[in-house]
Amino acid sequence: MALTGAQNYFEDFQPGATYRHARGKTMCEQDNVGITLQVLNTAEGHFNEDVMQKNAMGRDGWNRRVQFGGVTIAMVIGLTMQDTGENALQELKLDKIRLKAPVFHGDTLYAFTEVLTTDDSDQEDAGIVTFKHYGVNQKDQIVFEGERTVLVKRRSHYADSA
Numbered sequence: 001m002a003l004t005g006a007q008n009y010f011e012d013f014q015p016g017a018t019y020r021h022a023r024g025k026t027m028c029e030q031d032n033v034g035i036t037l038q039v040l041n042t043a044e045g046h047f048n049e050d051v052m053q054k055n056a057m058g059r060d061g062w063n064r065r066v067q068f069g070g071v072t073i074a075m076v077i078g079l080t081m082q083d084t085g086e087n088a089l090q091e092l093k094l095d096k097i098r099l100k101a102p103v104f105h106g107d108t109l110y111a112f113t114e115v116l117t118t119d120d121s122d123q124e125d126a127g128i129v130t131f132k133h134y135g136v137n138q139k140d141q142i143v144f145e146g147e148r149t150v151l152v153k154r155r156s157h158y159a160d161s162a
């Protein structure tokens with residue numbers, strides 16, 4: 001059994017190609033509260049339900065705890081990894097990060113990717129791929145978008161030739 005997919009080497013990524021990634025993830029309290037507190041984010045809207053129900057956002061229908069943006073970013077990119085990161089040698093850059101709508105405990109996230117560019121690198125065994133990732137919630141609202149540049153293995157150097 002192969003540990004990585006057969007279609008996610010540098011040569012497989014073509015600019016303009018788009019992917020809907022296979023899995024979704026429902027965001028739960030455990031995904032959010034622990035990390036929020038560990039990074040010393042003191043915004044109570046992430047971990048205090050009472051505050052969210054009593055403030056202006058709660059009156060506007062946002063009566064659930066809002067997800068910490070760092071967790072949203074990590075979760076969406078994580079959902080893309082089976083297709084875009086299994087043969088990565090190095091993460092080079094995250095850019096143009098936008099959190100477009102709030103994510104709440106109980107929301108489910110799904111990920112999409114577009115290949116923006118593929119370029120040679122100074123390493124013979126790898127090339128550079130720039131992806132645009134999108135995260136949407138269960139209502140198909142875009143909650144995250146951002147670009148990620150990765151150094152990816154070339155099949156010619158790493159794939160099993162047997």
